[in-house]
Amino acid sequence: MRADVVLAGVGGQGVLTIARLLAEAAANDGFHVVQGELHGMSQRGGAVQAHFRLSDQPIESPQVPRGRADLLVGFEPLETLRNIAWLAPGGRIVTAIRPIENMPGYPPIEQVLAELRRFPEAILIDAHATALAAGSQRAENFVIAGAAFSLLPLTPGKLRAIVRKRAERWTEREGEAAIKALAAGRAAIGGAEPVHG
Amino acid sequence: MTTTTRPAAGSAADLMLGDDAVALGALHAGISNAYAYPGTPSTEIFARLIREAAAGSAVIAHWCTNEKSAFEGAIGASLAGRRALVTMKHVGLNVAMDPFVNAALVGLGGGIVLAVADDPGMHSSQNEQDSRCLADFARVPCFEPATAQEAYDLTREAFVVSERLQVPVLVRLVTRLCHERSMVRTAPPEPPKPLHKAGPRQDWVLLPANARRLWGELLALQDEMRLANEASAHNRRTDGAGRRGVLTTGIGRRYFGEVLPEMTARPPHLHIGTFPLPKDLVRAFAADLDSMLVLEDGYPYVERQLPGLVPSRCKILGRESGALPAAGELNVVNVRAAFGLPALQLHESVLLNVPARPPRLCDGCVHRDSYAAMQQVIADLGIGAITGDIGCYTLGALPPYEAIDSCVCMGASIGMAKGASDAGLRPAVAVIGDSTFLHSGIPPLIDAIGHDTDMTVLILDNETTAMTGGQPTALPTSRLMPVVLGLGVDPAHVHLFSAHPRKVQELAALIKQEIAHAGLSVIVVQRECVQAARQRKKHES
Ligand code: SF4
Numbered sequence: 127m128r129a130d131v132v133l134a135g136v137g138g139q140g141v142l143t144i145a146r147l148l149a150e151a152a153a154n155d156g157f158h159v160v161q162g163e164l165h166g167m168s169q170r171g172g173a174v175q176a177h178f179r180l181s182d183q184p185i186e187s188p189q190v191p192r193g194r195a196d197l198l199v200g201f202e203p204l205e206t207l208r209n210i211a212w213l214a215p216g217g218r219i220v221t222a223i224r225p226i227e228n229m230p231g232y233p234p235i236e237q238v239l240a241e242l243r244r245f246p247e248a249i250l251i252d253a254h255a256t257a258l259a260a261g262s263q264r265a266e267n268f269v270i271a272g273a274a275f276s277l278l279p280l281t282p283g284k285l286r287a288i289v290r291k292r293a294e295r296w297t298e299r300e301g302e303a304a305i306k307a308l309a310a311g312r313a314a315i316g317g318a319e320p321v322h323g
Numbered sequence: 324m325t326t327t328t329r330p331a332a333g334s335a336a337d338l339m340l341g342d343d344a345v346a347l348g349a350l351h352a353g354i355s356n357a358y359a360y361p362g363t364p365s366t367e368i369f370a371r372l373i374r375e376a377a378a379g380s381a382v383i384a385h386w387c388t389n390e391k392s393a394f395e396g397a398i399g400a401s402l403a404g405r406r407a408l409v410t411m412k413h414v415g416l417n418v419a420m421d422p423f424v425n426a427a428l429v430g431l432g433g434g435i436v437l438a439v440a441d442d443p444g445m446h447s448s449q450n451e452q453d454s455r456c457l458a459d460f461a462r463v464p465c466f467e468p469a470t471a472q473e474a475y476d477l478t479r480e481a482f483v484v485s486e487r488l489q490v491p492v493l494v495r496l497v498t499r500l501c502h503e504r505s506m507v508r509t510a511p512p513e514p515p516k517p518l519h520k521a522g523p524r525q526d527w528v529l530l531p532a533n534a535r536r537l538w539g540e541l542l543a544l545q546d547e548m549r550l551a552n553e554a555s556a557h558n559r560r561t562d563g564a565g566r567r568g569v570l571t572t573g574i575g576r577r578y579f580g581e582v583l584p585e586m587t588a589r590p591p592h593l594h595i596g597t598f599p600l601p602k603d604l605v606r607a608f609a610a611d612l613d614s615m616l617v618l619e620d621g622y623p624y625v626e627r628q629l630p631g632l633v634p635s636r637c638k639i640l641g642r643e644s645g646a647l648p649a650a651g652e653l654n655v656v657n658v659r660a661a662f663g664l665p666a667l668q669l670h671e672s673v674l675l676n677v678p679a680r681p682p683r684l685c686d687g688c689v690h691r692d693s694y695a696a697m698q699q700v701i702a703d704l705g706i707g708a709i710t711g712d713i714g715c716y717t718l719g720a721l722p723p724y725e726a727i728d729s730c731v732c733m734g735a736s737i738g739m740a741k742g743a744s745d746a747g748l749r750p751a752v753a754v755i756g757d758s759t760f761l762h763s764g765i766p767p768l769i770d771a772i773g774h775d776t777d778m779t780v781l782i783l784d785n786e787t788t789a790m791t792g793g794q795p796t797a798l799p800t801s802r803l804m805p806v807v808l809g810l811g812v813d814p815a816h817v818h819l820f821s822a823h824p825r826k827v828q829e830l831a832a833l834i835k836q837e838i839a840h841a842g843l844s845v846i847v848v849q850r851e852c853v854q855a856a857r858q859r860k861k862h863e864s
Contacts, residue, residue: 136680137682146504149338149504150338153338153506158506159338159504159505159506160503160504160505161338161503161504161505162499162502162503162504163502164446164447164498164502170682170683170684170685170715170718171680171682171683171685172680172681172682172683173679173680185505186577186578186579186580186581186583187577187578187580187581187654187655188499188500188503188574188577189499189654189655191581191654191655191656191659191667192654192655192656192667192669193667193668193669193670194655194667204677204678204680205680207672207677208672208677208680210670210671210672211669211670211671213670215668228680228683229678229679229680229681229683230678230722231678232678233678241672241673244673245670
């Protein structure tokens with residue numbers, strides 16, 4: 127049992143936080159885990175990428191090799207597209223659809239989404255609207271996290287437990303919104319089968 | 324070749340960054356002191372130490388003004404018989420080279436471990452220099468962990484070696500390891516070393532007579548260092564089939580491990596985790612080989628040592644031979660290619676290209692005001708030389724501002740503006756952040772004062788070391804002006820400007836006024852970094 131995941135988004139979206147929480151949930155579930163990321167210049171509204179590998183066997187490479195991701199988790203549609211080369215044949219995509227246009231030459235969003243829909247396994251989620259409905263637009267990353275988590279071969283509830291623990295440091299409202307957003311993300315996936323490499 | 328571990332029942336294991344593992348390794352080795360200057364990807368080592376100190380650890384962990392000062396602090400701690408950790412990014416070691424090289428000569432008391440984070444691929448750096456070469460230059464051991472667990476173990480071990488040989492030991496990290504979370508099992512901590520002044524004096528005073536003797540002793544130690552590595556458990560040979568061997572160092576082993584299941588047979592393999600290179604081990608390994616592929620992240624450091632060690636029939640393959648790219652990181656793609664494995668089929672976007680999303684200054688960033696003002700100045704006066712420096716404000720080189728001409732190394736803006744002005748390229752304007760100014764902008768400013776150079780220095784004071792995550796600067800804003808004035812800049816041409824988006828015109832006018840002055844001027848443009856302000860408010864509430 128193993129799963130290789132690449133997460134992509136824009137600096138400030140909480141991509142690294144989610145990658146870390148997923149890794150903690152998997153470690154807590156008894157898996158070998160390696161999770162890598164790049165900080166630094168990329169945090170200033172630039173492109174951000176994180177890797178997360180889980181396996182019941184020891185893991186070697188710190189990064190998911192290009193062409194090997196079982197799951198590509200996008201927090202922003204253009205960033206999902208930027209990282210498409212990581213996706214394995216038959217790999218799954220979960221992506222938010224709201225564009226963050228903090229750059230010159232952002233292509234028309236319809237074109238970006240059409241491109242993503244070419245992948246039959248892509249699940250496009252209006253994470254922004256879902257997060258708003260869950261009570262906080264800032265919980266968008268947790269909607270995506272909830273969706274991604276339910277596609278991983280992990281014990282249901284593990285991520286929620288990790289988030290709850292983390293939320294002890296947040297305001298009550300933030301914590302509640304995150305938990306609700308996780309559930310909303312899971313619901314958005316429906317009953318899709320987990321990925322496995 | 325096992326890399327990650329699950330927590331074994333009952334052991335203290337945690338998911339942590341490679342950087343955290345170095346911090347804990349040092350802490351558990353009983354360090355008393357730690358010094359650093361922030362630099363990606365090394366910063367989190369120190370962030371962890373500061374958290375541990377706040378949680379009650381007795382360690383003294385100080386951010387320093389620059390890497391040289393940091394390293395000298397560690398030498399002082401060693402003189403006191405205490406163990407000390409110093410951390411920095413690779414280019415920081417250029418700044419600390421003087422104390423680092425000379426610390427190898429003195430008779431260290433407490434161990435000194437220098438953790439340096441290299442950045443192959445230049446994710447957030449201006450070059451990809453390989454610190455293993457600098458440890459070699461200083462004639463000291465270098466440990467190169469492959470995993471976060473090894474980062475913990477080797478950091479602890481480095482203190483023992485440092486004390487045994489009385490030389491600093493360099494722990495060489497790379498970005499992917501620094502910023503990788505995996506499971507690390509820790510061991511019970513050692514107590515700190517007692518205060519005990521190291522001696523004798525003739526081992527610490529590097530007058531030529533002493534230095535010649537100590538240099539001889541250091542050279543005589545080289546063989547002992549190598550022999551220890553010949554027997555080290557971190558340098559392992561694994562037998563395999565065929566006559567095409569693989570030599571890995573540090574994280575290179577992990578990429579080999581990743582592609583191994585796809586090979587028809589396991590090739591003979593030698594992994595090296597500690598330097599100087601155990602040459603006997605390499606010689607014996609190479610004896611029956613027809614070729615040796617070297618997988619090392621960074622420079623072809625081992626590859627270049629192989630001619631003469633391996634039989635002439637054995638072909639050396641690596642980054643220098645062209646079997647692997649000379650620049651950038653190792654990764655599974657280029658390692659697969661080096662083994663002749665077929666490339667993987669990759670998806671691509673049919674949208675011709677996905678446009679880049681470059682990093683940018685935050686909305687509301689004070690530097691936006693400064694660069695908006697500079698754009699007006701450039702429009703009115705034309706460009707002479709606008710020399711930039713290292714920090715968030717380096718982004719001023721990119722659109723939409725395109726307002727600086729250079730970014731070379733920490734503090735270079737001021738020395739370069741002086742040189743450009745001396746050479747006749749005017750107006751000469753240096754743009755430097757407060758933290759960078761304190762790091763290495765003061766000596767060149769003194770040079771400019773000495774000659775009343777016709778140039779204008781803009782110190783962009785955002786009250787923090789923003790780019791690396793908001794570490795406090797060595798001096799608060801309130802003390803920056805007294806420093807500038809105290810150095811001797813003519814007070815009539817020193818200004819403190821409190822920036823505001825509505826005052827861009829005013830700032831542009833002030834810069835133009837000082838450019839018109841045919842001598843040295845300094846303008847400190849001040850407003851807190853919005854990220855730092857956010858953190859501070861969160862902290863306060
Ligand atoms: S982190 Fe601070 S200094 Fe850096 S771009 Fe953002 S506001 Fe400006």
